[in-house]
Amino acid sequence: MTARAAKRRGRFEPATWILLSPWILALIVFVAYPFGFSFALSFYDYSPLNPAAAKFLGLANYAEALKDPLFWTALKNTLVFVFGTIPFTTSLALGLALGLKRAFKGRDFYRAGFFLPTVVSIVVISLVWKGLYAPEGPLSALAQSLGLVPPRWLLDPNTALASIMAMDVWAASGYYMVIFLAGLQAIPEELYEAAALEGASSWQRLRHITLPMLKPTFLFVLVVNSVRSLQIFTEVFVMTGGGPLHSTVTSVFYLYEQAFYKFRLGYASAIAYLLFSLTLLLAFVQVKWLKLEGPKS
Amino acid sequence: MNGLMKGLLASSVMALLITGCGGAPKSKKETVVFWQFFPAEQIQPVLDEFAKQNPDLDVQMEQLTWQSGLEKITAATAAGNVPDLCELGSTWFPRFASQGALADWSDSTAPLATGMVLADMARVNGKAYGLPWVVGTRALFWNKDLFAKAGLDTSKAPETWPELLEASRKINALGGGVAGYGVNAGERYVLFKKFMPYGWGNGGTLLTPDGKGSAFDSRANLEALDFLLTLGKNGRVDKQDQLDEAFMQGKLGAQISGAWLFRKIPKQAPDLRYGVALVPKPATDHGTHASFAGGELLASFAKSKNPTGAWRLAKFLASREAALLLCKANQSVQPAVVGAVADAYYQSRPNEAVMVEQLASAVPTPNHPAWLDMESAIEDEVEKALYGKETAATAITNASKRIDALAKTTEPAAR
Amino acid sequence: MSVARSVQRAPKAPWLLAPLLLTMLVPFAWMLFLSVQPGAGGDLSLHALSKARFTLEHYAELLKQSAFPRYLFNSLFVATVVVGGNVLTGAMVGYALARKRFFGNRALTWGVIATLMVPKQVLMIPLYLVLAKLHLLNTYAALILPFFVDAFSIFLVRQYVMQLPHELEDAARVDGAGELRIFATIVLPLLRPALAVVAINGFLLNWNSFLFPLIFTDSDKLRTLPVGLALFAQGEHAVDWGLLMAGSTISAVPVLLAFVVFQRQIIEGITAGAEKG
Numbered sequence: 001m002t003a004r005a006a007k008r009r010g011r012f013e014p015a016t017w018i019l020l021s022p023w024i025l026a027l028i029v030f031v032a033y034p035f036g037f038s039f040a041l042s043f044y045d046y047s048p049l050n051p052a053a054a055k056f057l058g059l060a061n062y063a064e065a066l067k068d069p070l071f072w073t074a075l076k077n078t079l080v081f082v083f084g085t086i087p088f089t090t091s092l093a094l095g096l097a098l099g100l101k102r103a104f105k106g107r108d109f110y111r112a113g114f115f116l117p118t119v120v121s122i123v124v125i126s127l128v129w130k131g132l133y134a135p136e137g138p139l140s141a142l143a144q145s146l147g148l149v150p151p152r153w154l155l156d157p158n159t160a161l162a163s164i165m166a167m168d169v170w171a172a173s174g175y176y177m178v179i180f181l182a183g184l185q186a187i188p189e190e191l192y193e194a195a196a197l198e199g200a201s202s203w204q205r206l207r208h209i210t211l212p213m214l215k216p217t218f219l220f221v222l223v224v225n226s227v228r229s230l231q232i233f234t235e236v237f238v239m240t241g242g243g244p245l246h247s248t249v250t251s252v253f254y255l256y257e258q259a260f261y262k263f264r265l266g267y268a269s270a271i272a273y274l275l276f277s278l279t280l281l282l283a284f285v286q287v288k289w290l291k292l293e294g295p296k297s
Numbered sequence: 298m299n300g301l302m303k304g305l306l307a308s309s310v311m312a313l314l315i316t317g318c319g320g321a322p323k324s325k326k327e328t329v330v331f332w333q334f335f336p337a338e339q340i341q342p343v344l345d346e347f348a349k350q351n352p353d354l355d356v357q358m359e360q361l362t363w364q365s366g367l368e369k370i371t372a373a374t375a376a377g378n379v380p381d382l383c384e385l386g387s388t389w390f391p392r393f394a395s396q397g398a399l400a401d402w403s404d405s406t407a408p409l410a411t412g413m414v415l416a417d418m419a420r421v422n423g424k425a426y427g428l429p430w431v432v433g434t435r436a437l438f439w440n441k442d443l444f445a446k447a448g449l450d451t452s453k454a455p456e457t458w459p460e461l462l463e464a465s466r467k468i469n470a471l472g473g474g475v476a477g478y479g480v481n482a483g484e485r486y487v488l489f490k491k492f493m494p495y496g497w498g499n500g501g502t503l504l505t506p507d508g509k510g511s512a513f514d515s516r517a518n519l520e521a522l523d524f525l526l527t528l529g530k531n532g533r534v535d536k537q538d539q540l541d542e543a544f545m546q547g548k549l550g551a552q553i554s555g556a557w558l559f560r561k562i563p564k565q566a567p568d569l570r571y572g573v574a575l576v577p578k579p580a581t582d583h584g585t586h587a588s589f590a591g592g593e594l595l596a597s598f599a600k601s602k603n604p605t606g607a608w609r610l611a612k613f614l615a616s617r618e619a620a621l622l623l624c625k626a627n628q629s630v631q632p633a634v635v636g637a638v639a640d641a642y643y644q645s646r647p648n649e650a651v652m653v654e655q656l657a658s659a660v661p662t663p664n665h666p667a668w669l670d671m672e673s674a675i676e677d678e679v680e681k682a683l684y685g686k687e688t689a690a691t692a693i694t695n696a697s698k699r700i701d702a703l704a705k706t707t708e709p710a711a712r
Numbered sequence: 713m714s715v716a717r718s719v720q721r722a723p724k725a726p727w728l729l730a731p732l733l734l735t736m737l738v739p740f741a742w743m744l745f746l747s748v749q750p751g752a753g754g755d756l757s758l759h760a761l762s763k764a765r766f767t768l769e770h771y772a773e774l775l776k777q778s779a780f781p782r783y784l785f786n787s788l789f790v791a792t793v794v795v796g797g798n799v800l801t802g803a804m805v806g807y808a809l810a811r812k813r814f815f816g817n818r819a820l821t822w823g824v825i826a827t828l829m830v831p832k833q834v835l836m837i838p839l840y841l842v843l844a845k846l847h848l849l850n851t852y853a854a855l856i857l858p859f860f861v862d863a864f865s866i867f868l869v870r871q872y873v874m875q876l877p878h879e880l881e882d883a884a885r886v887d888g889a890g891e892l893r894i895f896a897t898i899v900l901p902l903l904r905p906a907l908a909v910v911a912i913n914g915f916l917l918n919w920n921s922f923l924f925p926l927i928f929t930d931s932d933k934l935r936t937l938p939v940g941l942a943l944f945a946q947g948e949h950a951v952d953w954g955l956l957m958a959g960s961t962i963s964a965v966p967v968l969l970a971f972v973v974f975q976r977q978i979i980e981g982i983t984a985g986a987e988k989g
Contacts, residue, residue: 015891020808023801023861029846030858031827034838038830041838048375048837050396099729111975112968113733116740119967121920121938123364124960127951128739134539136474138742155482155535157684170736178912178971179868181978182905186875216871223825224864231831243483245680252831259833260368261669263392265375272834279829330930334948359930362942369927372837376844538951542755557949564751629949 042269049263061270071271073246074254077161078275081250082229085165085172090221092173097180098206111181114174122171126238129167130154133239154240157247164235164248172228176221183217184210219290223283230279251275326355329606332370333384334361334593339626346622347613354606374398379598381607385427387418387591387661388486388669394421395666400597402426405608409615413633414656415590421664428615429633431624432592434659435490436652437461437577438544438558439551441570443468443475447550454574458495458524461551461577465531468550478532479540479552480525483680487537489672490589491553492679494576495521497587497660503671503700504663510704513675514697520579522682522689529683545569553588556652557629573648575655590659592633631656667707674699747771747957770958774944779932783940788966790855790925790936791918797860798914799907805861806869806906807899811881821870827863836927843928854928855936859918865910872906873899908977915970919963937963 042061046054065071100111117125132139133153140150151159191209200208211218233252236242242249242257251271259268333340337360344356359380361369367389373379374393385393393399403425410416410425419427441451447467455461465477481491493503501517504510533540533549541558543549545566553576562569575586595614597607613619620632625642631653637643638653662668678696681687687695746753749760750767774780809821839858840849848854880902884894900907922938929935941963945956 015895018892020805023805026801026857026861027824027827029842030839030861031863033842034835035827035830037838037841038834041834047396048371049393049398051375053396096729096732108972108975110729110733112972114736115971115975116736116964116968118916119964119971120740120743120960121922121963123922124743124956125739127956128743132739132742134542135533135535136543138738170739174736178975178978179909181975182909183872183875185905185978186872188877213875216874220868220871224828224867227828230829233831233833241483241485243485243680245483245684245686246677252833255831256833259837260371263371263396265834265837269834272831275831276826276829280826283825283829332930336943359932360943362926362939362946363948364942364946365923365926368836368923372840372927375837376841378844378849537949541950546755555949557947561950565753565755629947 038269039273041266042273044266045264046266046269047263048259048265054266057266061267062274064267065271065274070246070249070254071251071274074249074251075275075278077247077249078230078232078251080161081165081168081232082226084162085168085229086222086225088169089172089176089225090218092169093176093221094180094218096173096177097184098210100177101181101184111178114177116174117171118175122234123238125167125171126235130239133163155244157243157245160240160244160248164232164239167239168229168232168235172225176225179221180214180217183214183220186217187213215290219286222286222290226282226286227279230275230282326353327603327606328355328357329382329603329610330380331356331358331382331607331610332361332380333358334363334366335384335623335627336360339623342626343614343619343623346619347610350613351609354609356610374598377600379600381601381603382595382597382610384430384593385596386593388672390418390427390594390596391421391664391666391668393596394424394426394664398598399426400599400601400604400607402428402597402608405612409612412635413615414635414637415592415633415659415661418590418592418661418664419594419596421666427594427596428611430593430595430611430615431620431627431630432590432633432656432659433556433630434588434590434652434655435494435553435555435576436588436655437551437574438554439464439572439574440468440544440547440549441572442547443471443550447471454572455551455577456574457577457581458579462524462527462531465528465550469531475548475550476533476543477550478528479543479549480529480532480534480683481540482534482536483676483683484536485676486672488676488679490591492521492525492675493660494553494588495524495579498576498584499579500584504665504704508663508665508704511697511701513700514694519690519693522679522693525679526682526689534683544571555629556631556649559628559649559652571648573651575651575658586655586658588655588659590656590661592630665704665707667703670703670707671700674703743957744961746953747961749954751954753953770954771962774955774959774962777940777944779935779940782933783935783937786855786934787919787937790852791915793856794859794862794918795911795914797856798862798865799910801861802865802869802910803900803903803907804895805866807873807895807903809866810870810873821867824863824866824870828867832923836923839924840927849928850930850934852934855925855934858924859921862910862914865914868910868913869903869906872903876902905978908974911974912971915974916967919967919970 043057043059044054045057045061096114100107100114131137134140135150135152135155139153143150153163154160187210191213192205195205195209231252232250233256236248236250236253237256240248242253252275255268255271255275258264258271337358340358340360344358347356348354370383370385401424402419406416406419406425406428409428413429415429415432416425418429418432419425437454439454444451444464447464447470449464449467455464461478467477468475469477481488493501496518499517499521501515501521502512505512533543535543537554540549540552541554541561544552544554544558545562547566547569562571576588578584578586595611597604597611601607614623615633617632617634617637620634621637621640621642624630624632624637628649631637638650643650643653662672665671675696678687678692678699682689682692745760745764747770748766748768750765750769753760755763805824809817809824843849843854843858848857876899880898881894884898920938921936922942925936926939941956941959945952945959
């Protein structure tokens with residue numbers, strides 16, 4: 001047994017490469033190459049309207065970004081967005097998944113209902129919410145009926161970003177709920193049965209079986225949610241255009257403007273790769289925090 | 298492998314085999330690839346007429362979406378995969394032209410220039426890179442019912458700033474969710490168009506005549522901004538679509554808006570009693586009824602495959618008959634040809650005629666390569682003033698400083 | 713059996729979830745409401761409720777468009793093929809990354825995750841240039857190939873496989889089964905819930921995908937539904953709410969169906985009993 005195990009460890013297996021090869025090719029052509037190209041662009045003054053006139057700038061784009069106050073505003077807004085939504089989205093998604101795991105009458109309907117926001121295009125969702133946040137819209141009316149002075153939602157620099165964040169939690173929870181549901185299925189029933197026999201309460205089962213076993217899925221949700229939130233764009237584009245007073249400018253929104261209104265794709269790429277580094281760092285931290293291992297033997 | 302996986306594998310293989318297919322069939326005639334934004338039912342009659350008159354050309358029209366349409370044109374330009382003729386918005390045009398992406402049409406368009414309203418829209422660095430096709434401006438939309446309710450004269454619209462202010466005050470005082478004047482909140486590429494008409498009307502300008510410095514810091518512009526801020530206090534500050542909505546629901550006394558309302562109002566608020574008037578000028582004895590002018594141009598790319606075909610199509614589209622045909626169907630824009638207002642269509646529609654009349658004193662934005670940054674600067678500062686973060690005077694001065702810096706440091710890119 | 717029963721809680725959950733579900737559904741109720749109001753109105757105040765009428769004119773107008781079935785077919789075709797690819801490649805690569813020790817595993821895994829971390833706005837033009845060079849622009853290939861292998865799917869499956877116990881695979885190895893056989897007959901069935909999520913996610917993203925289909929194809933023949941809808945309903949200055957909401961509702965139906973179908977794979981107890989075999 002040990003001899004065979006030792007043979008497996010680190011052996012070059014043709015099976016592995018059969019499984020991986022065609023897809024590595026696709027990754028190279030459609031992912032790695034555009035990546036490399038856009039990374040290279042970050043060192044150039046490149047306008048898509050006049051590619052022939054591209055000038056090599058070294059690190060000038062990066063230096064400019066780090067000195068650009070709007071870059072930092074965008075970064076700040078993005079981080080507020082990320083840290084402000086992820087705890088809520090993740091807990092809501094997990095809670096919903098736990099609640100909708102076991103069969104009950106109408107469970108599928110509930111699952112579909114919570115998943116519904118994901119089904120519609122984000123542009124349409126943003127347009128609908130833009131209307132909901134209108135001064136005479138339903139949300140203002142709701143606030144008034146509760147005796148409160150309705151905030152100006154998207155028109156007030158103090159509440160605009162929070163308004164978009166609230167919408168994002170609403171829109172994203174159902175999506176991550178489904179991922180958690182899948183992850184929950186990988187936990188063998190026997191563990192729960194054994195624990196019940198030993199008289200464990202549901203809270204104890206949650207804490208000692210579900211959550212530890214769910215770690216890989218939990219990490220997945222955390223990383224993917226972070227990555228996506230760090231790239232928040234369409235909602236801002238549709239609902240506020242970055243305003244008021246730049247309070248909702250996010251990093252990707254900012255780089256989009258640089259790329260397609262100023263046609264400075266090199267500068268936009270530099271911003272993107274600065275964001276990328278931050279995202280990678282955050283992912284590293286999350287992996288370390290949850291102490292995830294590689295493939296076991 | 299179970300059945301599901303087999304099925305998936307089979308379909309993937311099949312798909313990879315089929316994926317080579319697709320695309321437009323090849324034609325024996327000379328093709329002109331034309332990218333534009335008008336709905337197919339509006340542009341097709343015009344193209345059919347062109348086909349009749351030019352049987353040797355096959356126009357392949359592709360309709361672009363406003364959402365991300367610019368990205369598509371940009372990507373195509375970067376790859377050299379450009380259409381022969383393309384519709385470009387007047388705010389995008391200077392960038393494309395100054396970076397050498399477009400074909401030089403100075404010679405072809407020279408004889409036509411006098412027949413075009415706002416021919417300067419196509420000129421960058423002394424050369425013409427496109428042909429103005431349709432233009433649009435902004436005018437004052439006012440609600441006759443609310444004016445009547447507030448005890449104001451409904452036979453004519455406010456013509457001066459004091460008249461507009463008084464009307465806004467009185468209507469705003471009516472209460473019940475009604476607002477006097479609609480001021481645009483910070484909205485990229487929109488706020489500028491609603492503020493600057495007052496500046497221009499008061500004699501304000503943006504750049505020095507040689508385009509190398511800012512002329513924005515002036516009393517004229519400061520007075521205009523003060524006026525706008527006062528109007529904001531007698532009305533409502535919101536985004537354009539909300540202001541339009543409020544206007545159509547009869548909850549807004551007046552606002553500056555555009556010809557797209559001519560399509561929306563009959564559908565959404567057919568009973569609305571409203572009028573359209575020229576943007577009010579500062580006083581009866583001085584200033585002008587100025588407004589913003591923008592539009593769509595037709596241009597060919599430096600790398601286009603069929604430049605002659607593109608020119609023939611462009612010339613046709615911009616001609617009086619074709620442009621009128623399109624504008625009557627679309628209603629949101631007007632032909633760029635001089636004298637279009639004389640057409641019976643506009644004569645029978647007083648509101649739309651006002652729009653065309655407004656064009657006569659409408660001002661286009663400078664075709665400076667850094668214009669978009671300058672516009673952003675103005676919008677940022679005006680927005681700050683609207684939100685009370687700075688005084689009007691500071692806003693004007695700051696904006697002017699930023700514009701000046703941009704004017705002095707930006708050079709048009711070499712071809 | 714009785715042990716299993718006692719483990720199951722009484723379904724208390726619905727009562728807590730119901731109000732939450734209601735808040736989820738309100739914006740959709742609004743969308744549906746707008747889709748059946750006459751005119752292009754974007755009146756989103758409660759005032760609109762008082763003027764409520766009912767009409768199917770927007771749905772009729774959309775379905776009358778001669779290009780509509782074509783757009784629907786394109787969206788369906790592309791989404792289905794890409795989902796097939798996502799499931800297939802996600803399973804294969806995800807499993808390999810999770811279970812196989814080989815030089816570069818960690819690097820490749822981080823590489824896969826890293827591809828999610830660069831915004832598509834900067835990748836767009838490079839990708840366009842690649843497709844232009846390969847002469848794939850304006851073909852179905854442009855809509856399918858770049859998305860056939862998907863990092864999200866690979867990452868999801870990898871994490872899922874990390875949660876699966878080794879025993880079944882090890883037992884099969886001891887019995888002398890080949891690696892590919894183990895993958896196909898033992899691992900794949902266990903991956904059903906994860907692959908269901910991959911399918912749902914893939915279908916959803918590709919069905920609603922707008923930017924890439926817009927820029928990678930020119931011909932109306934290849935147009936997908938979101939782009940078609942934007943052409944009908946989104947003007948430069950005005951959104952035709954009735955058409956847009958009707959179109960979005962129609963567009964939501966296939967994805968919802970895909971969800972309903974695939975989420976049935978995410979049923980409980982799927983791994984139970986397998987251990988004992």
